[in-house]
Amino acid sequence: DVKVTQSSRYLVKRTGEKVFLECVQDMDHENMFWYRQDPGLGLRLIYFSYDVKMKEKGDIPEGYSVSREKKERFSLILESASTNQTSMYLCASSQGPLDEQYFGPGTRLTVT
Amino acid sequence: AQSVTQLGSHVSVSEGALVLLRCNYSSSVPPYLFWYVQYPNQGLQLLLKYTSAATLVKGINDFEAEFKKSETSFHLTKPSAHMSDAAEYFCAVSPTGKLIFGQGTTLQVKP
Numbered sequence: 001d002v003k004v005t006q007s008s009r010y011l012v013k014r015t016g017e018k019v020f021l022e023c024v025q026d027m028d029h030e031n032m033f034w035y036r037q038d039p040g041l042g043l044r045l046i047y048f049s050y051d052v053k054m055k056e057k058g059d060i061p062e063g064y065s066v067s068r069e070k071k072e073r074f075s076l077i078l079e080s081a082s083t084n085q086t087s088m089y090l091c092a093s094s095q096g097p098l099d100e101q102y103f104g105p106g107t108r109l110t111v112t
Numbered sequence: 113a114q115s116v117t118q119l120g121s122h123v124s125v126s127e128g129a130l131v132l133l134r135c136n137y138s139s140s141v142p143p144y145l146f147w148y149v150q151y152p153n154q155g156l157q158l159l160l161k162y163t164s165a166a167t168l169v170k171g172i173n174d175f176e177a178e179f180k181k182s183e184t185s186f187h188l189t190k191p192s193a194h195m196s197d198a199a200e201y202f203c204a205v206s207p208t209g210k211l212i213f214g215q216g217t218t219l220q221v222k223p
Binding site: 042092097103 | 215
């Protein structure tokens with residue numbers, strides 16, 4: 001059974017803190033993605049990676065960075081968390097760029 | 113720019129009734145189209161996917177969707193709603209390998 005896991009289901013951080021969200025997939029997928037989900041806005045792509053050490057900006061990369069040192073792991077980094085980054089963050093992976101994406105359960109981040 | 117519009121942020125049906133969730137897209141190239149479902153406190157899972165092989169696509173749990181190029185639509189239907197279908201549904205288009213999601217439609221199923 002395919003699996004995408006995220007390090008935390010719920011996270012509370014203070015403004016200005018550095019935040020790491022971790023995502024691991026066990027399917028040997030090439031592509032990994034980070035989205036944020038907000039009510040009424042659907043899912044918006046923050047960053048994606050199509051290979052180890054390769055990354056590309058999505059639609060809303062400002063305030064975020066990513067790291068992919070190993071194929072199975074894709075980290076989202078908030079360098080200095082702000083309250084407008086309070087959201088649900090979803091990680092996904094796929095084998096090919098047009099293949100089904102498999103999603104993790106999400107991390108609900110609250111920045112106070 | 114490519115975009116996806118889901119008509120109706122909330123849809124309410126009675127158990128056993130037809131489910132119809134609407135999705136319109138704009139794309140300058142023939143797209144791949146997807147419907148995903150998100151149950152409470154879970155990530156998204158794929159319901160079905162259109163890849164130009166057939167205009168009527170069947171998915172899991174008796175859901176299906178029809179691709180209509182002339183209407184730029186990809187509406188999701190199910191003949192008979194179950195209580196377990198209550199969830200949020202997302203339409204997405206992938207013209208270039210990145211998914212572009214609609215705003216989502218919450219389906220409520222009343223007993």
